[in-house]
Amino acid sequence: MWKPSKSLMDKITHYSTFPATGVSLRQMVQFGQNPSQGTLFRGAQFLSEELPIRLAHRVKELNQLPDGLNEMPSIQKVANWYAQSFEEITELPKPKLSREIRDRLISGSRGSGAQLPPTTQNPDVAPGMYRSSPWQNGSGNGNGHSRKAIRRYYATVDEGVQWPPEIFDYNSRFTKLLQTIKHRHDPVVTTMAMGINEYKRQKQRMQIDNSIQSFLDRFYMSRIGIRMLIGQHVALNSAPENDGEYVGIICTKTNVKDLAQEAIENARFVCEDYYGLFDAPKVQLVCRPDLHFMYVPGHLSHMLFETLKNSLRAVVETHGSDSEDFPPIKVIVADGKEDITIKVSDEGGGIPRSAIPLVWTYMYTTVESTPSIEPDFNKSDFKAPMAGFGYGLPISRLYARYFGGDLKLISMEGYGTDVYLHLNRLSSSSEPLQ
Numbered sequence: 001m002w003k004p005s006k007s008l009m010d011k012i013t014h015y016s017t018f019p020a021t022g023v024s025l026r027q028m029v030q031f032g033q034n035p036s037q038g039t040l041f042r043g044a045q046f047l048s049e050e051l052p053i054r055l056a057h058r059v060k061e062l063n064q065l066p067d068g069l070n071e072m073p074s075i076q077k078v079a080n081w082y083a084q085s086f087e088e089i090t091e092l093p094k095p096k097l098s099r100e101i102r103d104r105l106i107s108g109s110r111g112s113g114a115q116l117p118p119t120t121q122n123p124d125v126a127p128g129m130y131r132s133s134p135w136q137n138g139s140g141n142g143n144g145h146s147r148k149a150i151r152r153y154y155a156t157v158d159e160g161v162q163w164p165p166e167i168f169d170y171n172s173r174f175t176k177l178l179q180t181i182k183h184r185h186d187p188v189v190t191t192m193a194m195g196i197n198e199y200k201r202q203k204q205r206m207q208i209d210n211s212i213q214s215f216l217d218r219f220y221m222s223r224i225g226i227r228m229l230i231g232q233h234v235a236l237n238s239a240p241e242n243d244g245e246y247v248g249i250i251c252t253k254t255n256v257k258d259l260a261q262e263a264i265e266n267a268r269f270v271c272e273d274y275y276g277l278f279d280a281p282k283v284q285l286v287c288r289p290d291l292h293f294m295y296v297p298g299h300l301s302h303m304l305f306e307t308l309k310n311s312l313r314a315v316v317e318t319h320g321s322d323s324e325d326f327p328p329i330k331v332i333v334a335d336g337k338e339d340i341t342i343k344v345s346d347e348g349g350g351i352p353r354s355a356i357p358l359v360w361t362y363m364y365t366t367v368e369s370t371p372s373i374e375p376d377f378n379k380s381d382f383k384a385p386m387a388g389f390g391y392g393l394p395i396s397r398l399y400a401r402y403f404g405g406d407l408k409l410i411s412m413e414g415y416g417t418d419v420y421l422h423l424n425r426l427s428s429s430s431e432p433l434q
């Protein structure tokens with residue numbers, strides 16, 4: 001198995017003293033509007049510093065996990081993937097550029113960079129909640145470096161000029177590397193889950209404690225951010241032309257009703273398959289057909305699918321799979337100025353109040369036997385079996401918070417559950433990493 005060298009670990013430690021730089025959905029879209037090779041190159045330059053910083057924080061944290069958790073074989077495996085990806089990015093040879101090209105890259109970005117909108121804070125995320133590492137103070141890194149002075153990405157450089165072949169070549173090599181890295185990290189969630197299982201087995205624990213819970217929250221939030229930046233960069237390099245609705249993996253006109261309808265069909269299908277039902281509980285959808293906003297459709301599908309699956313399961317298990325007449329699940333979409341809110345209401349018996357905090361913890365599930373973790377379970381981020389890992393709700397809440405939204409759950413034990421999915425439509429909220 002590949003192992004990091006001492007000098008690589010020293011370099012990782014150095015990078016981990018820098019804080020991550022968060023970006024907002026709006027900034028990503030502005031950056032990606034028909035980018036030139038020069039702009040894409042600037043993006044690659046930013047990522048070639050930003051990604052190693054984010055990866056370095058994770059390596060450090062994984063290696064410092066308390067109580068022997070850091071020694072679990074699966075945790076070590078994940079830490080090595082992060083270290084290897086860190087090494088590959090930092091060692092990718094940079095092109096030799098003439099002075100004129102370097103000046104053009106810098107001066108272009110200075111001019112238009114000023115027009116980029118500022119980011120705002122998610123009202124439901126306390127400052128520092130998901131920051132890169134718990135020991136940082138957020139504004140600096142303790143080394144006297146100012147964050148702004150180090151990296152700035154979301155600036156476009158003069159379009160319409162010719163860029164030399166070295167720029168094209170580097171862009172293509174960098175994109176290929178990012179694809180390899182994204183693929184390497186596909187099984188991170190399941191491998192981490194295995195690591196936690198190894199730990200629980202070894203220590204004979206039923207649940208994980210708070211510090212591990214907040215570590216996992218930061219870890220998965222960071223993973224969403226890393227994959228978003230990589231996904232966006234790869235998509236922009238593969239098809240830089242804006243097709244009207246998509247900028248990279250962001251859809252500027254995500255149609256809520258269509259996506260919800262598709263998630264309903266998928267979740268009902270999985271439910272019928274799992275319980276052997278002829279007809280899963282019905283789902284009533286109330287949504288304006290032309291309601292659309294800027295979002296990543298994959299994230300929204302994931303959150304809707306997970307919450308609908310929970311509701312379907314609760315309804316079937318409360319009323320019995322031989323029931324002839326399940327109470328319908330209601331999905332109501334409200335179109336506010338600040339948020340689009342989606343409420344998923346079921347009559348699936350609710351959750352006891354004492355168990356509410358547990359639904360947000362990783363590995364809490366009321367499924368009796370957790371299905372075996374297949375290596376390719378996480379191949380696509382958006383496919384999952386009916387239930388069983390206890391990851392559905394906490395990960396969905398991170399997806400919601402990542403772009404300034406939130407996921408809330410209110411239950412009436414003995415009757416049913418309402419889940420509120422708030423999606424921030426202003427899209428100016430920065431990634432919650434500081």
Ligand SMILES: Nc1ncnc2c1ncn2[C@@H]1O[C@H](COP(=O)(O)OP(=O)(O)OP(=O)(O)O)[C@@H](O)[C@H]1O
Pocket residue numbers: 306310311314346348349350351359364365366367384385386387388389390391392393394416417
């Ligand atoms: N609508 C609901 N009604 C009743 N209980 C619910 C509902 N949603 C979630 N729960 C409870 O919360 C637990 C955790 O849900 P979560 O979605 O995080 O994981 P899971 O569904 O068990 O597994 P998976 O990781 O496959 O989603 C569930 O096992 C269930 O007991």
